[in-house]
Amino acid sequence: MRFNHEEEENNFSITRYESMLRSNDVKFFDSDEFESIIHHYLENGKIAKAKKAISLGLSQHPSSVNLKLLEVEVLVFENRLDKADNLLAQLYAIEPENEEIYIQKANILSKQNNHTRAIELLMMALSYTNDAADVYSLIGMEYLFMDDFENAKINFMKCLEADDQDYSALYNVIYCFDFLEQHEEAIEYLNMFLNKNPYCEVAWHQVGKQYFDLEEYEKALAAYDFAIISDEHFIGAYLEKGKVLEKLKRHNEAIENYRITLELDDPTSFALLRIGKCYEKLGVDDLAIQHYSKTVHEDPLLDKGWIAITDFYMRKRDYQKALYYTNKAINIDSENVLYWKRYAKINNRLAFFEEAERGYRKAIELGNYELETWLNRSDILRFIGESNAAVQNLHQAIEFYPDNAEIQYRLAGLHYELQDYQKGEYHIRKALDLDYEYHIVLEELFEKIFNLSLVKNIISEYK
Incomplete structure (x- = not known):
């Protein structure tokens, strides 16, 4: 497997650094190496190791602004906002045009729920940054915190204009459209995006979801087909296509698409459940119950799987089996109100009235x-x-x-x-x-x- 030169250097720096820690033999690292080591630990959630690396880095490079900014990042993460704020003030006096200072200050203000001022500082950061996409994304998030979906949407769009590969920004744009119930506008925007990025599977996938919400299933189907053409390994597109085919009552085709996802990756409980539902609609009961059983085997905590089995037997009026599976479900999750409601109904049908009363009482205790x-x-x-x-x-x-x-x-x-x-x-x-x-x-x-x-x-x- 080939790595680019930068990745090789980073991996070498981390290996060398960890070897130093094990041997207690202090070695010299330049400030860039320390930055990559600290970023590695932060990205992997190893805060204690990141703090250790910051401390060692600053002992070797006490004037490094970037290392001190990483220290600020950790302080903000730990909610030590006053100390972070004081350190930022010192750094501002040294490098008033460093965009990261404005970004970290905005982060502190955001944590203090002062989102308006945070946005003002992020706007100032735009004047100094070489990565406008990242800053626009942060501004969009601040507007989301304020439930200002219109301005959030505008800034995520600006983020995509600066970096059309930022799919998290694309998802956020569509989230805003969805919240504002602007499905037609979302489709129009996505089509504009696709004119520039015709093979963006994520955009085609989102077009399909918009058409699905509008109940325009044939158009949704076409969009998912384009997503699959753009990336034939895109599991999400096959799953969504399967859902559309179910709506169109084309259950055999839906099963085919769900099966593709099982071949592309490890089986998912969702795909197994939907295959079971399709077989039940087709009247193939043995394959339906087989896939429901695989669903709960794959994910015993998925209540939809246990409910599917229970409801299957209730429809068949086989209440003894329905009760058997409901009891199994309750043994796994005794706090699930949906299980207790079925437990009550089934026992009622079986004339086990005291148990039925217990089921309804438990459902009420759990908030039903x-x-x-x-x-x-x-x-x-x-x-x-x-x-x-x-x-x-x-x-x-x-x-x-x-x-x-x-x-x-x-x-x-x-x-x-x-x-x-x-x-x-x-x-x-x-x-x-x-x-x-x-x-x-x-x-x-x-x-x-x-x-x-x-x-x-x-x-x-x-x-």
Whole structure:
């Protein structure tokens, strides 16, 4: 494998430096070598080693502004902003036209949420820098912090004008378009970009995503094809093309594209899951469940995989198998509310009512405050003879749904069953005020209560 000369020099410097540390034999490195060594450690997240290299570098080159700027970078990273600010003031007195001083000062101001002033300093840095693209990108990020997507977009565009290979800036431009819901404008911009860079697979990929959002699936398909022509190993384009083909109900072709991704790289749980979904749509159940099983084997923490298996068996009304896989999922992630909702529904279907109630209770504890969850738990609690607990459950539901008639009718029925007629009347009147037509709930769930003459008399008042 061939390396360019600069990479060879950097690797040699790092190897020589680490050899020095092991032997405790201090050797001389020029300031450029120290810079490359420190950058290497910073890029790899080895902050302690970077600080050690900065210290040694400054001991050998105490007047190096660039090494001191790297020290500032570490101080900012560690949130030691006052010390970083003082050092920058000293460096400014030495090199007032060094753009990195303005960039680091802007970084400090950004951390202090003074984004407007940070942008002003970055604009000053533009006057001195040879890398305008990087500065425009930083300005764009500051505008993003301020939720000013229009100005962020403009600066990321300027970044791309200076460096059309900066794909992170391209993604940020499209992010701004998406946030502003400017899909047509995004397509227009991407087409302009592609006129200059016709084989940019990332741009074609983004065009496809815009057309997908606009539900123009044939155009999306064409864009993904161009992305693949530009780079036949572009996994993202095959995955997105597969999604479009699913929308067009061309499931066999979708499977082909998902399979290509499995050949290009290690299997992904997403591709395996989508292949399973396609086979299920085609009615090939054995291959569907085979791929769902591969999905959870590949990524046991992917809830969509376990849910796909569970829902598959629920649709087949094979509730025992559905429960088996739901229990497996819960054993892996007992805090996933989607698993507990299915656990409750399946146990309810199997007439395991106490377990079903446990499932709904756990779902509520984990923050699932959907009306259906409260109502189902209430009905089960009543069925297993826990009427007081059902009442308490519904009162908790009222905090989230204060004007819901279904809750009020249930509370009315429960209070009448508990022979608390005053509360029963209060809740039935409140329910009737909210929605008269919904008194069918009382008739279906509390038939004996509904047929009481005192209840019928109250209902008749609201006709």
